[in-house]
Amino acid sequence: MISALWVMVGISLLLGAVLGYSAIKFKVEGNPLVEKIDAVLPQTQCGQCGFPGCKPYAEAIAKGEADINKCPPGGEDGIRKLAELLGVDYKPFGEGAGPKAKAVAFIDEQTCIGCTLCLQACPVDAIAGAAKQMHTIIASECTGCELCVAPCPVDCISMVGLPESIQTWKWPYPVYALAQPQTPTREMPKS
Amino acid sequence: MRTLDHFHGGIHPAEHKLESSELPSRIAPLPSLLILPLHQHIGAGAKVQVQAGDHVLKGQLLASAQGMVSAAIHAPTSGTVTAVQPHTVPHPSQLPGLCVHIEPDGKDQWIDHAPLEYRAIPKSELLAKLREAGIVGLGGATFPTHVKYSLATDQRIQTLVINGAECEPWITTDDRLMRERAAEIVRGIEVLRHLAEPAETLIGIEDNKPQAIAAMRAACAGSDIEIVTIPTLYPSGGEKQLIKILTGKEVPSGGRPTGIGVACSNVATAYAIHRFVDHGEPLISRQMTVTGNVRTPQNIEVLIGTPLEELVRLAEPLPGATGYILGGPMMGVHIDDLRLPVVKGSNCIIVKSAKLFPPAEPAMPCIRCARCAAACPADLQPQELHWFSKARDFGKTQEYSLFDCIECGACAYVCPSHIPLVQYFRFAKSEIWQRERETQAAEIARERHEFRMERIEREKREKAERLALKEKAATAAKPAAPIAAPVMINPDADPDDTLQMRIDAAMTRAKEQAATAQPRNTENLTPQQQAKVAEIEARRAKFSELASNAGADDESSKKS
Incomplete structure (x- = not known):
């Protein structure tokens, strides 16, 4: 009886030690x-x-x-x-919060005063410019987030939709008319 | 006699080759206008080197290759560049692409050019020259030839396959080319053999072209190039299918033929290489079949950039055209507009009529007969791919090897429900590419954002470090300060009190600064100026006195 107890205690201590060690050794950093x-x-x-x-x-x-x-x-x-x-259910967008067509920011260089406010707002450093120098958008890096539009004191930034090019063109989803179902002419066998 | 292998599936569509294959090919007259798209090949578009108003000679470079997978574009005749602007290009999207527009001057004057002694130069140089000459695969895929033959040091080519199968209905360009210019093609093949150093060279030709086979046999007599007659079966002209038939080797999914020791080029490519090596001419013209609803279907050697309109006119179109197919009926692009130019990849233009190409029968639901799977030359399951594409389940389409589909159209041809299967596969492929592009863009944006956050952190840290350094420098300079301070404001203060010492030092500095400062403008005045100042001061005092009195008056009047 006692020996059985000791065996169980021994096993649990051993397993506990293994688990404790692996919790430290194989700790996952971050989520x-x-x-x-x-x-x-x-x-x-x-x-x-x-x-x-x-x-x-x-x-x-x-x-x-x-x-x-x-x-x-x-x-x-x-x-x-x-x-x-x-592993959750699909949830549609809320009222008025749908996706927009892809666009990139555009700086009207006539109006730009070189204040650098948009440079500070851009999260991906896609605006080239310096204080009192004209700024311009690096269109290939622009993600279209619109964060630079609001800070501009002279409202010279607008969002320009990207035109479809041969490189970005996609084959359309095939749409075609199905044949009209024909009424069966064959007589049903009478049982 | 070589034992031939065979690929899975395949179909026997009506050939329609005799219409155009019996007339000798002719050379098209100079067109009134040439439109040369900068992107005529797989890979990066060429970089334009001319501008509107330039006069160019025949064979002059218009746009140079940029990047490894790219090819140059040359002027097909002498004339004036009228514009470099977008124009509709032969692409299923019918969208405009950047094109060089040339108005021929009618002189057809060549730029200086000379044959190339290709055996005397290193292979890398020859490959670079092929790139500069704009040579691409003319079988349809327009894959730059120099890339195909740029072999890794450990790669050995066992078999060089020359593709003369030409399996697609209606098209007869390779047939005519082999009949008329067999010796020239063999000259080009010699260059490819020099590049690839294969153990064997095979030319695969379908048995529906007996004259071409005879002509090539005669041209190859005495050499170790073997002409292999293969049974007519669509799509045996597909690169992977032809390799399977001739060598029994299968190109692995996602791999290239060079990976299994096979290189494959079209007979028209070999001919273009011959023109370059033996005459110094870059790729500026090609053979095209003009057929379908025309009076004289035939093959025409045409300058690249010629508007299709002018090409079709040479074959005298008959009334009742219902549209055009650029390429063959199985894989070609259906177009309505003939203002498109001929590009390097164009091999055929078919004029459609209601009789020759009746409208597609209405589609019916899939009945799961799996006839498409039996016909598929890539050994895929088109019915499964169809369902997954239709449901937009793109992950599953990739699991079923969508990208091994060569879009040959055999599945749609045999479908008893007339489902446009290839359209579904093209749709799914372009959706997957689009997603791939978006994922890449997101990855770049994430990197840039993380770099920016790191940069902002670094700038903050550097600023703090700079401030700390300044502070340190100030404290290091501190012992000198008390000596420079002769006046102690508070003589009772502890001389070791750093705050007090600092204040003293600051006061001293302020005094010194005041002493060295410029004199104020009220000092060192002349007597006249002093008098004037006194006068103004007096007036000001008077006004303030009056004002205060008036205020008092107001207040008193309010009180009363």
Whole structure:
């Protein structure tokens, strides 16, 4: 009886030690879920979700503090991917918070006064310029987050839609008329 | 006799080759205008080197290759560059791309050019010259030839396959080329053999081209190039399919033929290489079949950039055209506008009529007969791919190897429900590419954002460090301060009190500064100026006195 007890105590101590050791040895730094969510987000860093960037939004989703339908640039596909990743139901965008067509910022260089306010607002350093020098958008790096539009004191920044080019053109979803079902002419066998 | 392998599936569509294959090919007259798109090949578009108003000679460089996978573009005749501006290009989107527009001057004057002694120069130099000459694969994919033959040091080519199969219905350019210019093609093949150093060279030709086979046999007599007659079966002219037939080797999914020791080029590419090496001419013209609803279907050697309109006119179109197909009926692009130019990849233009190309029958639901799977030359499951593409389940389409689909159209051809299967696959492919681009853009944006955050942090840290350094310098300079302070404000203060000493030092500095400062403008005045100042002061005093009196009066009046 006593020996059985000792054996059980011994086993539990041993297993406890193994678990305790592996908890220290194989400790996961940070939350891997945040990285996974962040990988799904479009990285526009636009703050339309109410968080200062994609990573903070990912962290909020991981903690369960934010809904998955707060990212308009990600589109409905983005919500679907998040829903799949988190094992929750798809949730449509709220009223008036749908995705917009892809656009890039454009600086009217006639009006720009070189105040650098937009440079400070751009989350991806896609604006070239210096104090009292004309600024310009590096269109290939612009994510279309619109964060530079509001700070401009002379309202010289506008969003310009991207025209479709041969490189970005997509084959359309095939749409064709199905043949009309014909009424059966064959007589039904009478039983 | 070589034992041939065979690929999975395949179909036998009506050939329609005799219409255009029996007339000798002719050379098109100079067109009234040439439009040369800068992006005529797979890879990066060429970089334009001319501007509007420039006079160019035949064979002069218009746009140079940029990047590794790219090819140059040359002027097909002498004339004036009228514009470098967007124009609709032969692409299924029918969207405009940047083109060089040339107005020929009619002289057709060549730039200086000379044959190339290719055996005397290193292979890398020859490849660079092919790139500069704008030589790309003319079988349809327009893959730059120099890239195909840039082999890694450990790569060995066992078999060089020359593609003369020409399996697609209606098209007869390679057939005519082999019949008429077999010796020239073999000259080009010699260059490819020099580059690839293969153990064997095979030319695969379908058995529906007996004259071409005979001509090539005659041209290859005495050399170790082997002409292999293969059974007519669509799509045996596909690169992977032809390699399977001739060598029995299968190109792995996502791989290239060079990976399994095979290089494959079209006969028209070999001919273009011959023109370059033996005559010094860059790729400025090609053979094209003009057929379908025209009086004299035929093959025409045409300058690249010629508007299709002028090309079709040479074959005298018949009334009743319902549209055009650029390429063959199985894989070609359906177009309505003939103002498009001929590009390096164009091999055929078919004029459609209601009789020759009746409108597609209405599609019906898939009945899962799997005939498409039996016909698929890539051994895929088109019915599965169709369902997943239709449901936009792109992950699943990739699991079912969507990207191994060569879009040959065999599945849609045999479909008893007339479902446009290839359209679904193209749709799914371009959606996946789009997503790939978006993921890449997001990755770049994330990197840039993280770099920016790091930079802001670094700037903050550096600023703090600078301040700390200044502070340190100030404290280091401190012992000198009390000596410079002769006046102690508080003589009772402890001389070791640093705050007091600092205040003293500051006071001293302020005094010194006051002493060295410029004299104020009220000092060192002349007597007249002093008198004037006194007068003004007096007036000011008077006014203030009056004002205060008036205020008092107001207040007194209010009180009363």
